[in-house]
Amino acid sequence: MKSGKVLSRQRFLCSIGISTAIVYAIARVTFEQKQEKIAMPQVKELHVNGALAGVSADEERTLLSVLRDDLNLTGSKYGCGEGECGACTVLVDGSPTRSCRLKVGNIGARKITTIESLEQNGKLHPVQEAFLGVDAMQCGYCTAGMIMSAFALLRKTPNPTDAEIIRGMNGNICRCGTYPRIVTAIREAARKIEGGKV
Numbered sequence: 001m002k003s004g005k006v007l008s009r010q011r012f013l014c015s016i017g018i019s020t021a022i023v024y025a026i027a028r029v030t031f032e033q034k035q036e037k038i039a040m041p042q043v044k045e046l047h048v049n050g051a052l053a054g055v056s057a058d059e060e061r062t063l064l065s066v067l068r069d070d071l072n073l074t075g076s077k078y079g080c081g082e083g084e085c086g087a088c089t090v091l092v093d094g095s096p097t098r099s100c101r102l103k104v105g106n107i108g109a110r111k112i113t114t115i116e117s118l119e120q121n122g123k124l125h126p127v128q129e130a131f132l133g134v135d136a137m138q139c140g141y142c143t144a145g146m147i148m149s150a151f152a153l154l155r156k157t158p159n160p161t162d163a164e165i166i167r168g169m170n171g172n173i174c175r176c177g178t179y180p181r182i183v184t185a186i187r188e189a190a191r192k193i194e195g196g197k198v
């Protein structure tokens, strides 16, 4: 009588083990099938800072994420993630662009320029020098985006008035409120560049 009970308990535990293994196997197959179905098309290369960069990124990912996490170009910053603050600004075919909102699948062969490319042969770009020269930053979180927008502005408008600077920089937010020094820096950079050979 006692050994019969032990036997049925063993059978019971054994059957639970088998059932669990079957459920696990089914769940795993289903998961793998789902993964196959939702596999995103991949972007394989991007034109960044004058060279082709090999990547392997879901086309739905943002440019900012790929620059920072895959290409280790961490100068562009994640601020709002909503296209509102400008901390993530890079140039796409020369135009200031919010990289936090641009999906890599929508870039194609367009050329991306990031803050990392401005320094040449160990020498800072005049816009960078001017920002440092007049101390146009406090925490510095907005600075890379500000410099990229200023860089683009001076290419288009080599000798801007203060009103043109303010209009051109509209949309780049500095939470530390260093706007007056930013305007001074851009004015100073324009003067240094002498006629806008940026």
Ligand code: FES
Pocket: 077, 078, 079, 080, 081, 082, 083, 084, 085, 086, 087, 088, 089, 098, 099, 100, 101
């Ligand atoms: S992080 Fe891109 S605009 Fe704010």
Ligand code: FES
Pocket: 136, 137, 138, 139, 140, 141, 142, 143, 173, 174, 175, 176, 177, 178
């Ligand atoms: S310097 Fe701090 S956000 Fe601009």
